[in-house]
Amino acid sequence: MSQTQERPAAGATLPTAAASTDTLTLGVVGLGYVGLPTAVAFVAGGGRVIGYDVSEPRRTAIAHGEVDLLPRDLDRLAGLQGDDRFVVTGDADRLAEADAIIVCVPTPVDHHLTPDLTALSSACQAVVERARPGQLLVLTSTTYVGTTRDLLDGPLRARGLEPGVDVFVAFSPERIDPANVDFPVEATPRVVGGLTPACTRRAAEVLRRTAPLVHQVSSPEAAEMAKLHENTFRAVNIAYVNEVADVCQRLGLDVTEVIGAAATKPYGFMRFTPGPGVGGHCIPCDPHYLLWQLRADRTEAPVVDATMRAIAARPGRIVQRARDVLAEAGTALAGARVLVFGVSYKPGVADIRESPALEIIDRLRRSGAEVSYADPYVKAISSDVIAVDDGVLISTDQPWRRAWDLVIAHTLHPGEDTHWLAHAGLVLDATYQLPAGVGTRV
Ligand SMILES: NC(=O)c1ccc[n+]([C@@H]2O[C@H](COP(=O)([O-])OP(=O)(O)OC[C@H]3O[C@@H](n4cnc5c(N)ncnc54)[C@H](O)[C@@H]3O)[C@@H](O)[C@H]2O)c1
Structure with missing residues (x-):
């Protein structure tokens, strides 16, 4: 040594x-x-x-x-x-x-x-x-x-x-x-x-x-808190930018245009992008370690608390928007054929731990939709992580060959072909990354 x-x-x-x-x-x-x-x-x-x-x-x-x-x-x-x-x-x-x-x-x-x-x-x-x-x-x-x-x-x-x-x-x-x-x-x-x-x-x-x-x-405590601060910082900003996306949607504005404009400020601004929620083993979990510890101490952290409530509510918001866009097209969610496109929690990984897609699929199914998913990184989702009648959901190959009442774009993996989404009918873009004119933003 x-x-x-x-x-x-x-x-x-x-x-x-x-x-x-x-x-x-x-x-x-x-x-x-x-x-x-x-x-x-x-x-x-x-x-x-x-x-x-x-x-x-x-x-x-x-x-x-x-x-x-x-x-x-x-x-x-x-x-x-x-x-x-x-x-x-x-x-x-x-x-x-x-x-x-x-x-x-x-x-x-x-x-x-x-x-x-x-x-x-x-x-x-x-x-x-x-x-x-x-x-x-x-x-x-x-x-x-x-x-x-x-x-x-x-x-x-x-x-x-x-x-x-x-x-x-x-x-x-x-x-x-x-x-x-x-x-x-x-x-x-x-x-x-x-x-x-x-x-x-x-x-x-x-x-x-x-x-x-x-x-x-x-001290170890300073290092432990530094990590909680890093990830809670991300959580707060993600919850906030999702809220900005919802506000822009209500005001008839394109949130990506608004964020792009704000990001031209060379100081005091950091770009975060909205999405279907957060997943993986960090952002959805780490701030709860802080909140749990503070509860024992009877100490409040209202910003962190509100953040984690907003993050928990995000998949429900996506499903509500799915219901709305289907209704606007004259289709009920119950019985609709819905494809969730991409289910891992972020592009380029196979990790589905805490992925918002799991709750989205679960909520859609409970509402009576016929739900499929397509993800080249995630071949199957077992009933361990999502309640499925036949025990496992299998990724749909070549989803462009089938007709869907609604496609929810959840995760876009690197190099993945998304051109077909322009002709897929009703598309709800929870990634905020599809080209302008393709799909409806959440
Ligand atoms: N995944 C990330 O992006 C990421 C990033 C930064 C920090 N972290 C943190 O790092 C830690 C590990 O996360 P991860 O994503 O690598 O987890 P993981 O689930 O991918 O891997 C953990 C491994 O530990 C093994 N394991 C469980 N209990 C064990 C034990 N008692 N003895 C030996 N092995 C055991 C499991 O079998 C598993 O292979 C977590 O605290 C996480 O919050 C994760």
């Missing part, structure tokens, strides 16, 4: 590390959308990885390269099969081989929008039980403020391991943006806050092997 260096002040940003010559073994706990690209980037940077994931199907999918990654990372993964620098295992005891461990397991919310800390608690317990002197433990899952202290600091001390002396502990939030080729792991700066200055320093040394910049803060 590399020698420690002078401790930069909190708030300092470290430059890109030169390629490291010593081989550091990184344990990655959770090989999902975050953990897997992090792991392959680390090996590409000269390290060795012990990837631990509890899911056997996930480990098998990784072994077969059947995973949702950037093309560059898929190539890297293919090149690592059989390479002992990249071990994928279901045996947590192998984490003892690691010099440093990062934990990146899911932190979803349940049906009551309460944080579900099951995976994070069990992952931290597995890591704490096997922690050995000298190891660095970095929590990266998005979570409430104080998690690092609750799930790592306390339990490690109970084992007789003092953070900053025997082991090193930090929080460094993940910022991966799946399918974003402009910002892979190596192009995205990181924030890190350790339990002690030595913890921060040690974590920054490891993280800058893959990150271009490492910004140090004074």
Whole structure:
């Protein structure tokens, strides 16, 4: 392991590390959308990885390269099969081989929008039980403020391991943006806050092997809150721009023209675009970690609260507009043949977690519509995530060959042919990205 260096002040940003010559073994706990690209980037940077994931199907999918990654990372993964620098295992005891461990397991919310800390608690317990002197433990899952202290600091001390002396502990939030080729792991700066200055320093040394910049803060709590702030900021702006879209629709204005005009201001404005709602494991969930924590403290956050209510209401708004445009055309929603075009939560990924399309499909079906969907990235939707009579919904091939009473454009994947939508009859554009004259905006 590399020698420690002078401790930069909190708030300092470290430059890109030169390629490291010593081989550091990184344990990655959770090989999902975050953990897997992090792991392959680390090996590409000269390290060795012990990837631990509890899911056997996930480990098998990784072994077969059947995973949702950037093309560059898929190539890297293919090149690592059989390479002992990249071990994928279901045996947590192998984490003892690691010099440093990062934990990146899911932190979803349940049906009551309460944080579900099951995976994070069990992952931290597995890591704490096997922690050995000298190891660095970095929590990266998005979570409430104080998690690092609750799930790592306390339990490690109970084992007789003092953070900053025997082991090193930090929080460094993940910022991966799946399918974003402009910002892979190596192009995205990181924030890190350790339990002690030595913890921060040690974590920054490891993280800058893959990150271009490492910004140090004074505590894990500051790093935890920075992540919640980043994603709540996005949530607030998305909810607001959806509201602007609704206002423009009422006023007979083209919202994309209005946004384009506002975006010519070179300062003090950031472009957000309206859509059918938010999905994935971040924006629909993370602000609830903050709200949940504040509720216990009897502290109100009315802007965040209103934001999450607006976000939750968005799929219902899309269905109401579907009902309206069908009614204007003289067709009832009940019995109408409706195609939802694109169901993943964002373009270029197969991830349907929290996708607004799921609620839209569910609401349409409950209203009596005959609903189909088409998405080249999502071959089937099982009854686990949406109640379906026959247990599974299958993506419709060549949707342009069938007649629909209404097509709802939900997600437009890169390179996808959308020309046929100009001749598809009634189209409701929830993406706000179809060319002018194609479809009706939500
Ligand atoms: N997906 C994103 O775009 C993104 C971006 C930034 C941050 N995050 C955050 O990163 C964290 C991970 O998200 P993700 O999207 O990678 O999740 P994911 O569901 O894609 O992957 C998590 C993996 O962890 C495994 N796992 C679950 N419990 C485990 C345990 N106890 N031990 C070992 N492995 C376990 C699962 O089998 C799964 O393969 C979350 O906190 C999320 O909020 C996600």
